[in-house]
Amino acid sequence: MRLTCKIFLSFLLASCCSLALAADPMLNGIAVHTDLGKEQFIGALYSNPLSDNPDTLIASTQPMKMELKIVAPEGVPTRRFSRWWIEGMVINNSPTLLTDQADNMVKFDGLFKGRFVQNDDIVFIYEPGKGVSVSVNDVMLGNIAGDKFFGMLLRTWVGKVPLSSDYKDGILKAGNVSADLKGRFEKIKPTKERSTEVASWSKIKSATELAAEKEKEAAAKSSAQTSSADNNKQLAAQKAEAAKAEAARIEAAKAAAAKAAPASDEDEKPALTAQTLLARQFYVSDLLKKIFANTHYPKRALDRNQAGSVRIAVVINRQGNIVSTSLLQGSEFDSLNDAALEAINKAAPFPAVPESIVGSTFEFTAPLKFTLPK
Secondary structure (H helix, E strand, O other), X not given: OHHHHHHHHHHHHHHHHHHHHHHOOEEEEEEEEEEOOEEEEEEEEEEXXXXXXXHHHHHOOOOEEEEEEEOOOOOEOHHHHHHHHHHHHHHHOOHHHHHHOHHHHXXXXXXXXXXXXXXXXXXEEEEOOOEEEEXXXXXXXXXXXXXXXXXXXXXXXXXXXXXXXXXXHHHXXXXXXXXXXXXXXXXXXXXXXXXXXXXXXXXXXXXXXXXHHHHHHHHHHHHOOOXXXXXXXXXXXXXXXXXXXXXXXHHHHHHHHOOOOOOOHHHOOOOOOHHHHXXXXXXXXXXXXXXXXXXXXXXXXXXXXXXXXXXXXXXXXXXXXXXXXXEEEOOXXXXXXXHHHHHHHHHOOOOOOOOOOOOOEEEEEEEEEEOOOO
């Protein structure tokens, strides 16, 4: 009887511990992401159990949380924020998974309908069987169903081609985090007024939603039988007035949400659909393959056992010619930075931008990692 009680108590204790582990993810790591030498946000990963192995974290079936807080004084434009995630997912996930999750990626992108400002708090919470809940400043924006999407997000931080190698290292601390950085992170809090502004995003239609409505209207128009030219003119006038009123409402809402930040052409992003998403995936893949094929390890760096990672933002026109390049993350060794820029210039001109991808220019990030041979 006593043995049976011990077994029961051991089982109960193990069950309680298991529930506690599942319910309370702990701070695994924390890091600062920089672009062009400027801090953009501080990100934190919460997991249970803690781990310094990226594969273990990505494969975890326990509740997890990713949280990032904006620290850039000028905020983060919508287009840049979208590019961080979409491009990171495209680079770090298989074509099969991207195709399977294309609609979820479009839905995720459509949740963010305004510029992020300093102190904004963006949270992604994964619960097995319930998907990923997305909130900004404690305002729930939506949920991405399924158990695959969180892993796709996590790969942008700790995958083979992360935001940066330093950022990845900071996230993979297995709980051994900097007390100073943790304290700084915890002090960042949005204002109540800003939370109210974010809540207004639910009333703003995203570019993707507007594009879908436009396609729907076009299809309805092509199939509808109008009785006379007068009716057509009247209908067109009504639609024009409605579109004008809707555009004015959207602009007013956007202005209210972005009043704390300066205007930027990066605040506008093209409508994202599953078709354009997959087109971007294959196009970026082709661009990177061409760059990697032209990348050569400098002999001087090899002789001196110099290694490092370099990230370069590249802007090309629709013909595939380089418009500009910017060093987002440089190595401490100039020879590696020069080799990365040289690889991009040698790879140009790139293939023309596909027709399904809109815009007069196309921007992507080229991550190059110089690793010494074993």
